Amino acid sequence: MSLAHSCARALAHWQRPQLQHACRLQNNLPSNAFSTSSVLPGNRAIVYNTNGDPARVLSAFSFPDLPPPPPNTLNIRLLLAPINPADLNVIEGVYPAKPEPDTSLSQVKDHPLFVGGNEGLGRVIHIGEGVVGLQKGDWVVMSKAQSGTWSSAKNVSPSDVIKVPKQGLSEAQAATITVNPSTAYNMLHDFAQLVEGDWIVQNGANSAVGQAVIQIAAAKGYKTINFIRDREDVESLKKHLESLGATHVVTYDELSDKSLREKVKTWTGGKGIRLGLNCVGGKTTTLMARLLGNNAHLVSYGAMSKEPLSLPTSLFIFKNLTCHGFWQTRWYNGKSIEERQELLETLTTLMRDGKLQGPDHEILTIGGMDSDANASETIRDLVARLGRGMYGKKILLRIEETA
Ligand SMILES: NC(=O)c1ccc[n+]([C@@H]2O[C@H](COP(=O)([O-])OP(=O)(O)OC[C@H]3O[C@@H](n4cnc5c(N)ncnc54)[C@H](OP(=O)(O)O)[C@@H]3O)[C@@H](O)[C@H]2O)c1
Numbered sequence: 001m002s003l004a005h006s007c008a009r010a011l012a013h014w015q016r017p018q019l020q021h022a023c024r025l026q027n028n029l030p031s032n033a034f035s036t037s038s039v040l041p042g043n044r045a046i047v048y049n050t051n052g053d054p055a056r057v058l059s060a061f062s063f064p065d066l067p068p069p070p071p072n073t074l075n076i077r078l079l080l081a082p083i084n085p086a087d088l089n090v091i092e093g094v095y096p097a098k099p100e101p102d103t104s105l106s107q108v109k110d111h112p113l114f115v116g117g118n119e120g121l122g123r124v125i126h127i128g129e130g131v132v133g134l135q136k137g138d139w140v141v142m143s144k145a146q147s148g149t150w151s152s153a154k155n156v157s158p159s160d161v162i163k164v165p166k167q168g169l170s171e172a173q174a175a176t177i178t179v180n181p182s183t184a185y186n187m188l189h190d191f192a193q194l195v196e197g198d199w200i201v202q203n204g205a206n207s208a209v210g211q212a213v214i215q216i217a218a219a220k221g222y223k224t225i226n227f228i229r230d231r232e233d234v235e236s237l238k239k240h241l242e243s244l245g246a247t248h249v250v251t252y253d254e255l256s257d258k259s260l261r262e263k264v265k266t267w268t269g270g271k272g273i274r275l276g277l278n279c280v281g282g283k284t285t286t287l288m289a290r291l292l293g294n295n296a297h298l299v300s301y302g303a304m305s306k307e308p309l310s311l312p313t314s315l316f317i318f319k320n321l322t323c324h325g326f327w328q329t330r331w332y333n334g335k336s337i338e339e340r341q342e343l344l345e346t347l348t349t350l351m352r353d354g355k356l357q358g359p360d361h362e363i364l365t366i367g368g369m370d371s372d373a374n375a376s377e378t379i380r381d382l383v384a385r386l387g388r389g390m391y392g393k394k395i396l397l398r399i400e401e402t403a
Pocket residue numbers: 084085086179180183204205206207208209210228229279280301302303304305306326327328329389390391392393394
């Protein structure tokens with residue numbers, strides 16, 4: 001696809017004078033350069049220039065092939081990048097971590113252009129002078145938060161990426177390793193000193209984090225009681241989670257039934273449940289917290305229902321409940337590069353040993369032959385569906401180079 005065509009399509013779609021300016025600045029071309037007929041290989045990113053409903057503000061944006069990397073930087077081809085719930089919150093402008101504008105795409109200061117996506121898997125394609133420890137063909141994941149991974153290629157600093165082994169890891173596992181399995185692993189280790197045979201409860205158990213919790217817990221010999229929303233094919237979802245290692249899978253409707261407390265006592269043999277993990281909030285989390293034993297810990301890391309969490313005072317007085325919040329970004333910010341690498345190694349070992357699968361996922365490919373207008377429509381439809389919930393699978397984006 002020609003550069004002129006790429007920019008013209010993006011401009012037709014956006015109808016924004018500043019982007020016309022941005023395209024010209026990026027390509028360092030005069031305005032009449034759009035009449036060129038030369039065909040250049042190019043790239044594409046999913047971008048936005050204002051916060052708002054992702055189904056309204058996201059667009060596909062084509063840009064030329066990357067120039068050779070400047071010294072001490074490298075170019076990577078992004079292979080897969082997930083759409084996580086927090087990515088949509090970032091675009092909405094309601095998430096505390098804010099991305100920086102991508103200055104290589106938009107050099108107009110008053111009209112920043114942001115690339116969506118926080119994590120993803122890249123393959124090193126060109127190494128700049130002075131870069132050590134990385135080679136062409138290596139797989140890397142992002143160590144920098146809000147890296148703008150919904151793109152076909154990027155120029156990055158070596159400190160923004162961490163090398164991951166290719167052997168024994170699928171692209172989907174590597175592309176999703178830095179957020180959800182890391183969160184699951186740390187929450188299982190940082191709050192309660194669990195030993196084999198201990199019990200955990202969690203909600204949102206079919207989420208990517210929930211699936212990782214189930215598998216890591218099973219690998220450690222912890223027992224899990226997992227809560228999910230009811231649905232038409234609930235039995236097949238229960239079976240799937242059990243196949244990952246869930247001890248019991250229960251719907252929130254079943255949780256609302258008083259008889260569940262007795263069932264839980266039978267399952268645990270009266271042993272107190274030590275840890276609760278909450279990514280939902282609202283009334284069902286109150287009910288889940290009531291199942292916890294003495295001196296338990298309740299860790300909240302998400303609020304998918306958008307409802308506040310309310311807990312009976314008696315849980316604090318008589319059961320000595322301790323509540324925590326967990327944010328993986330805060331964990332990363334407080335750790336050295338060696339500690340981050342150690343966590344990645346622990347997770348990749350679990351993956352290579354077949355104890356931690358990637359999330360149940362679907363890959364959405366934005367094809368190189370698609371127009372920006374079509375690609376924009378595809379991504380907007382998708383995020384609208386994700387916003388309505390009950391999608392059931394993690395979506396991983398594969399954005400091909402434009403041809
Ligand atoms: N604090 C951190 O560091 C951290 C790190 C990673 C993730 N998170 C949070 O963890 C949560 C899960 O993330 P993920 O990437 O694993 O998600 P995911 O795979 O996209 O799954 C989303 C989950 O949320 C559930 N859900 C959606 N709307 C809901 C509602 N109204 N009521 C109850 N459940 C609802 C879904 O259930 P259905 O299948 O029934 O729709 C599904 O289980 C998100 O809130 C995310 O922001 C936090």
